[in-house]
Amino acid sequence: MRLKNLLILSVLLLLIQCTEKTSSDYTIEASFASTAPEIDGKANDPIWQQAKPIALKNNRTGMEVQEAELQTHVKAGYDNNTLYFLFVCKDPDIWAKFTQRDEYLWKEEAVEVFIDVDNIPDTYVEIEVSPANILFDSYIVDPENIDVPETAKFNLSGLRTGVTVQGTLNKRDDIDNSWMVEMAIPFKDLANATTERVGPETEIKLNFYRLDKNQGKESASYAWSPTGKSFHKPSVFGKLVFK
Template sequence: MHYIYFMLAAMAGITTITAQGQTRPAPQSYMCNRAGKAISIDGKLNERSWKKAAWTSSFVDIEGDKKPLPLQETRVKMLWDDQYLYIAAQIDEEHIWAYQDRKDQIVYLENDFEVFIDPDGDTENYYELEINAINNTFDLFLPKTYRKGGKAQLKWNIQGLKSAVSVNGTLNDARDKDKRWFVEIAIPFESLSTEHVKPVIPADGSEWRINFSRVNWQHDVDQQGHYSRKRNAETGKVIPEYNWVWSPQGIINMHYPEYWGKLLFRDEEVGNRSNADKPRQVQ
């Protein structure tokens, strides 16, 4: 299927019909071009390649049109080279806070940014990365989805992962309002593998399944200025989080890889528009 169809379908909001007869938005698509020069992972996104790369559409609620649009903007851009998939995220946030600072803590129990990748698109053997505003990471591998009996392998790590965060505001300081934080990530293609699963190295025309999620909690601030998740005044239970995503799932569950967006690799340097309007066959 041609990549232009994917792009036009996403822009037009074309829907698909599931086996259960439910209407579901078509997955978003992103054309990922090559970086012109090496990318320095510092959270600043000041390389020329980043400036030329297109942003995705703004995130929406995980359930799509069933819920209102997010209160704050999130968007992503991507690049690649022979070694890495590069991901940059802009996360607008009036109160930037994060305290979990040990590797593989459950990062989504605070505000975070999440990446989900299924390189061969078969809905199995996929990878998850979570990162917070102090650049603490939590990564895992799933041989199959939870609903099919999959068990997360928490000891698995993205070997050679590079990540950095920059904050436009004051971290963990409730006395003022912040603007946003940026995440910059380089994921080695070779690292998306296990002893039983070989890495998938993309080429021109390759298609992966990918999605991004932002977990955002309502918060309280105590007398010492410490942030915490907001609780219901009557029940004392934590108020459920917002889940904002790039490509809507239609349900509150990221572990349906078949609903993720499409990442389309193009072996052309970012900003080179010589063949931009020509359809590309996706393998």
């Protein structure tokens, strides 16, 4: 009887973990950068020494990633004109075949940030970066029915990214360590018809993600505020707090 009860409890816990979230109380604190970081994919700028990291979780279960070699952390910074993000991705198998902007990076390995600056939940900016520093940027207007070719026509003109790899990119038979992505996103590039001016005074909602596809392993997806299934669930975006 005790074993049966334990099995029932395990199933119930798994069902709870896999249930899709409908809201989020997550917040990430962006530290003020008195000196703008050099966007080179390195974590040695003063802003990254003071910014607090947040960890991405298993997107399906919402559980913390226990394996040290797979963990992902993100830091946020800003100044009067720009948002800055730093992703640190532990990864034993770093690879990226796409070479052109707006190719479908989510089919390989990538980090992603979705940014919403208005009160219309279905409209937000999507940014993806691969370990080869290839970009995908788009403006989503219908998360349930995304016209990928059309939405990918959107470009953030001032977006800058830098990537460094601690390992050997696209050498699949060795063991890599990690890769880092630095992003600089001008506030003005995030403005839209509803929110014509974006800055530290703007209420910004966002989420961070990572797609990890290691050789011989099941594909994994990670999120700061887990969605359960599709990343495109603006109701569970967290909030950016400006320190």
